Amino acid sequence: MSADLALPARLLMGSGPTNPDPRVLRAMATGLVGQFDPAFTALMGETQELLRQVFRTRNRSTFPVPGTSRAGMEAAVVSLVEPGERVVVVENGRFGLLFEEIARRAGAEVTVVRTPWGKPVDPDDVRRALDAAPAMAVLVVHAETSTGAMNPVREVAAAAHRQGVAVVVDAVCSFAGAPLETDAWELDVVVAGTQKCLGCPSGLAPVTYSDAVAARMARRRSPIRSNYLDLTQLDRYWSPERLNHHTAPTTMVYGLREALRIVLEEGLDARIARHRCAGEAMAMGLAALGLELFGQPLGPGKMPMLAPVAVPEGVDDAAFRARLLEAHGVEIMGAFGALAGRVWRIGSMADNARPAPVLRTLGALGDTLGGRARGMVPDALTAAGRRFDALARAAAPA
Numbered sequence: 134m135s136a137d138l139a140l141p142a143r144l145l146m147g148s149g150p151t152n153p154d155p156r157v158l159r160a161m162a163t164g165l166v167g168q169f170d171p172a173f174t175a176l177m178g179e180t181q182e183l184l185r186q187v188f189r190t191r192n193r194s195t196f197p198v199p200g201t202s203r204a205g206m207e208a209a210v211v212s213l214v215e216p217g218e219r220v221v222v223v224e225n226g227r228f229g230l231l232f233e234e235i236a237r238r239a240g241a242e243v244t245v246v247r248t249p250w251g252k253p254v255d256p257d258d259v260r261r262a263l264d265a266a267p268a269m270a271v272l273v274v275h276a277e278t279s280t281g282a283m284n285p286v287r288e289v290a291a292a293a294h295r296q297g298v299a300v301v302v303d304a305v306c307s308f309a310g311a312p313l314e315t316d317a318w319e320l321d322v323v324v325a326g327t328q329k330c331l332g333c334p335s336g337l338a339p340v341t342y343s344d345a346v347a348a349r350m351a352r353r354r355s356p357i358r359s360n361y362l363d364l365t366q367l368d369r370y371w372s373p374e375r376l377n378h379h380t381a382p383t384t385m386v387y388g389l390r391e392a393l394r395i396v397l398e399e400g401l402d403a404r405i406a407r408h409r410c411a412g413e414a415m416a417m418g419l420a421a422l423g424l425e426l427f428g429q430p431l432g433p434g435k436m437p438m439l440a441p442v443a444v445p446e447g448v449d450d451a452a453f454r455a456r457l458l459e460a461h462g463v464e465i466m467g468a469f470g471a472l473a474g475r476v477w478r479i480g481s482m483a484d485n486a487r488p489a490p491v492l493r494t495l496g497a498l499g500d501t502l503g504g505r506a507r508g509m510v511p512d513a514l515t516a517a518g519r520r521f522d523a524l525a526r527a528a529a530p531a
Contacts, residue, residue: 143458144485146494147466148278148439149306150328150335151482153392157333160391161384168381177371180386183393187308187331187401188323188341190315196371197337197389198362199382202305202326205338207235208362209301209322210272213346215355216240219268221298223254223284226277227469228303236272239358244268250472251280251428251441256288263296270299270321275313276306278329278478279469281428281441283311287318294319299346305329308339309396310408310438310482321346327385330408330438332483333392336385340364403528410524411486412437415479418495418517422506427476438486441468442477445502450474453501461497488521 145151166173177196184195198205210232214220220241222233225248236243246262248254259271271293275286290300299321304313310330315323322342328335342364350357350365357363361379369376396404416431419442427441444450450467454477457463468476481491492514499510 142462144461144463144490144493146480146485146490147464148329148478148480149326149482151330151332151480151485152490153332153334153388154395154484156395157388157391161334161388163384163387165383168383169375169377173381173383173386174375176386176390177381180390180393181371183390183397184339184341187393187396188315188325188339189313189317189401190323190341192315192341192343194344194347194364194368195339195341196367197327197339197386198364198367199336199379199385200338200362201335202303202324202328202338203231204362205305205324205326205340206232206303207359208338208364208367209324209340209342210235210241211239211359211362212350212357212364213299213301213322214239214241214270215353217242218270219244219266220270220272221246221259221262221268223259223271223273223289224248225252225254225280225282225284226250226274227279228274228277228305232272232274232303248282251282253282253284253429253434254289256285256292259289260292260295263292263298268296268298270301272301272303274303276304276311276436276439278306278436278439280472280476281426281436281439281478283307283434283436285433286320287314290318290320299349305338306436306438306482309401309404310486311405311436315341327389327392329480330404330482330486331389331392331396333388334385336382337389339389406524406528408482408486409437410520411481411491412440414488414517414520415440415481415491415495417520418491418513419479419498421513421516422495422499422502422509424498427472438480438482440479440481442479444475444477448502450477457497457501460501461493463494463497465494488518491517491521
């Protein structure tokens with residue numbers, strides 16, 4: 134007989150996954166029912182309505198794609214884009230590059246608007262790319278988790294719509310943690326994730342898209358190149374038709390439903406304010422430790438829930454993160470590509486966007502850095518604590 138599974142407790146303060154609310158884990162431990170059991174199909178409908186509220190949309194086509202966030206991105210592109218059609222991809226990080234790769238694999242003609250990593254795209258650059266030749270879609274990442282940049286998707290969508298072009302948004306990291314107004318910003322397709330600000334384990338990719346996009350998919354000239362990621366079939370699975378397309382990961386749906394309920398109980402605006410506060414507190418504490426943010430300063434062009442930190446000179450990235458994990462049980466993430474070894478990605482998402490996780494992380498960073506940084510920990514904790522105190526005062530009843 135094998136031993137019981139025993140894993141160390143970790144505080145997940147990287148770029149995702151984050152520690153889920155215990156209510157989500159309890160929901161996922163609920164007993165299984167069949168995917169077409171009336172109790173489960175009722176839960177499916179409830180989950181869709183909860184998703185609409187958090188996406189802030191009235192789109193009928195709103196449901197989770199079975200798979201990680203990348204499955205949602207791929208489903209959106211392969212279902213919408215036909216071979217030979219031109220798309221414009223915004224690339225200022227690893228996930229913009231991923232959109233580019235997915236589009237090329239789908240047979241699209243791809244034009245890339247490249248922006249230095251860590252900087253938000255200029256919507257005028259997108260407009261100029263669309264002026265140069267007709268396109269059918271713009272693909273843009275809202276919160277570029279690889280660099281901390283926050284792209285102005287509302288303005289990008291406006292530039293696309295002036296040309297009659299659809300916009301597909303990767304909101305994997307911003308969903309439930311930053312302003313995201315699907316209908317008010319006229320976003321045609323939005324893909325989200327479960328494992329970041331929503332506070333649910335990875336395994337589903339919520340999507341929402343407009344009736345106009347659904348109609349375009351229905352009149353494609355060529356078949357969608359994936360069966361499993363065919364949004365037209367997935368939509369029918371989540372509709373009252375209940376097309377037997379796949380076997381739903383029922384326990385993941387239980388967890389998604391509970392995570393969405395937690396968001397709406399807190400209030401979406403309050404949750405967004407909490408994520409911004411936690412991000413500002415983390416940034417203030419990091420500055421007090423003598424650490425520098427990579428890319429944009431705090432503001433509209435910087436993700437509130439992720440702090441990209443320049444690795445101090447003389448510090449070995451991988452060895453430092455290993456010591457932090459071993460000594461303090463705190464996980465932060467490294468970076469990709471040209472930034473590998475040069476940048477740490479420190480997140481404060483979902484239930485970890487609160488004082489205790491942020492302060493614990495700052496203390497652990499200072500202790501692991503040692504030397505002068507260790508002596509600056511009290512200042513870092515004070516700076517971060519003041520920002521949380523300001524949020525508490527603002528939220529208190531008059």
